[in-house]
Amino acid sequence: MITVRVHVGGVGYDAWAGPGHMTKGDAIVKVERVTDPITEHGEGPCWSPSWGGLRWVDMTRGDVLGLTPSGDVSRRHVDDVAAVVRPRAGGGAIVGVERGVALFDDQGEERRRVEIWTDPGIRMNEGGCAPDGTFYCGSMAYGKTPGTAALYRLTPELEVTTVLPHVTVSNGIDWSPDGRFAYYNDTDTGCVAVFDWDSDRGLTDRRVLARIRDGGLPDGLVVDAEGGIWTAIVNAGQVHRYTPDGDLDEVISLPVQKVTACTFGDEDLGTLYMTTSREDLEPDEEPLSGSLFKIRPGVHGRPVREFAG
Secondary structure (H helix, E strand, O other), X not given: OXXXXXXXXOEEEEEEEOOOOEEEOOEEEOEEEOOOOOOOXXXXXXXXXXXXXXXXXXXXXXXXXXXXXXXXXXXXXXXXXXXXXXXXXXXXXXXXXXOEEEEEOOOOOEEEEEEOOOOOOXXXXXXEEOOOOOEXXXXXXXXXXXXOEEEEXXXXXXXXXEEEEEEOEEEEEEEOOOOOEEEEEEHHHOEEEEEEEEOOOEEEEEEEEXXXXXXXXXEEEEEOOOOOEEEEEOOOOEEEEEOOOOXXXXXXXXXXXXXXXXXXXXXXXXXXXXXXXXXXXXXXXOOXXXXXXXXOOOOOOOOOOOEOX
């Protein structure tokens, strides 16, 4: 039996998945484990109708996974690392690979690869698309050496600029519904950051939106249609929702510690999918880690922004 606890406005609700429900006022929210523990390091979920639903990555195995409507999972190996996947406006996908990105067409054939750095001690970690169709992607050192990573911007013409140097673990990034603000996690800071954003100046005026309490570390994030910021708390087995003012107004707790990222999916974008990791766990430790989970939290997401290249 899986325990999930959600806090809204300081009030807690117990839920059970497997069977079970979460009662929230008059609404009943079902929490489910979608897959078996099939990923070593599940990350980067993304829903797009252009490829028929949900995709996510098994990062350290270098695989892109897809969830079919029947619940089957496809798996395709793309590189030593597959860090993030996003749709392309003309069809296909952009995938963050170990030291850059790979572009795939709508038939799944790789058409171009862009190396962003050459240091073998650095790997890609996360990314997302801005409102102008550019792709922001960030790195980390294999040894998590402080300050050795960066956040990059890739234009549709495949020109690369460094927009944020001296990062440690570059993680989730997404934009407000109106595109005026960008939210970003450099995990080791223990904070969710917010920037002003426009297509001419990019990211400016970095400040703290929220400090994760009790030593929590923020991982992947997604912004919902109301402007709420949902971020995985990787060492606490939780997903937090913050308001645009930085107030914590919802916490989802899962039965595994390494919750890595989240996204909204299904046709109405009303399901929050959450990836988890088995990285550095013993074979008999946390047997549900590596599974994909989902919940209907009562708010909806917005369509994923696509890479214009």
